[in-house]
Amino acid sequence: MPPRRSYDQYCSAARALDVVGDRWTLLIVRELLAGPRRYTDLHADLPGVSTDVLASRLRDMERDGLATRRRLPPPGAAYVYELTGRGRELLPVLQALGEWGQGELGERRPTDAVRAHWFALPLLRGLEGVGEGLVEVRLEEGRFHLHAGAEEGPVYGDGPAPREPDALLVLDTATCTALSRGELSLTRAVRAGRVEVTGEGPLAKTLRET
Structure with a gap:
């Protein structure tokens, strides 16, 4: 895999954004907080993401230890993605971000x-x-x-x-x-x-x- 892009700043916030700052990454985490999800299910519940970008973000998340991929036993025999413990630690981050963004919702x-x-x-x-x-x-x-x-x-x-x-x-x-x-x-x-x-x-x- 190509090397991860970095801000090259010795700052924990910058390092965190190196990992989760790309578009769609945190929304994929939001979906995986529901438990193991198939690629097709993720794509269906992330309207607007292209298949290439979704596949790329999932690879990045595997590389960075946020998510893993495993194959379900028969009769399912499909691959699913799920959060690691490190990925699940992003729940309070998403909660804080959601609370901060309450005022941005406005009318649908x-x-x-x-x-x-x-x-x-x-x-x-x-x-x-x-x-x-x-x-x-x-x-x-x-x-x-x-x-x-x-x-x-x-x-x-x-x-x-x-x-x-x-x-x-x-x-x-x-x-x-x-x-x-x-x-x-x-x-x-x-x-x-x-x-x-x-x-x-x-x-x-x-x-x-x-």
């Missing part, structure tokens, strides 16, 4: 793509300090689930929760957008009746009581 433009699971990280921020557990989220765009407080494994995933969730959140796009923009906290949205919370787990009870 006609050209803006959207996926339901892109709201996962803002909702995880909203759950910080509230509790831990498996949360299923139902939006107009679709369903996804969160692993609030998880230290290992996927942070979120597409579709319904793989087991009975500790809490089920039902909300509309306007409420989720307000949460993503930082205009509304999750607990305030629950109190205002904009988020319906069901479930008998401690997390659901805490949300209903806050």
Whole structure:
């Protein structure tokens, strides 16, 4: 592989940007926080990226120890990409970047793509300090689930929760957008009746009581 481009600056921020500063890299990390993903799935959920650029970024991420590629056993027999421990350490970086960028969202433009699971990280921020557990989220765009407080494994995933969730959140796009923009906290949205919370787990009870 060609050598990695570098700012050639003895600064930890510059060194970090040497690794993750290229266009698309952090968004690939966002997708891989959902767990192992096939190349075709990554390409489908990163509208606008070319196949050449995606393949190049994944190679760079393998080289830099952020992601690995492995072959699933039969009958799957497909290759998947997944984050290493080093790659997963970028979660708080993405969370901080997302919080910083709340004011940049504005109104959704006609050209803006959207996926339901892109709201996962803002909702995880909203759950910080509230509790831990498996949360299923139902939006107009679709369903996804969160692993609030998880230290290992996927942070979120597409579709319904793989087991009975500790809490089920039902909300509309306007409420989720307000949460993503930082205009509304999750607990305030629950109190205002904009988020319906069901479930008998401690997390659901805490949300209903806050």
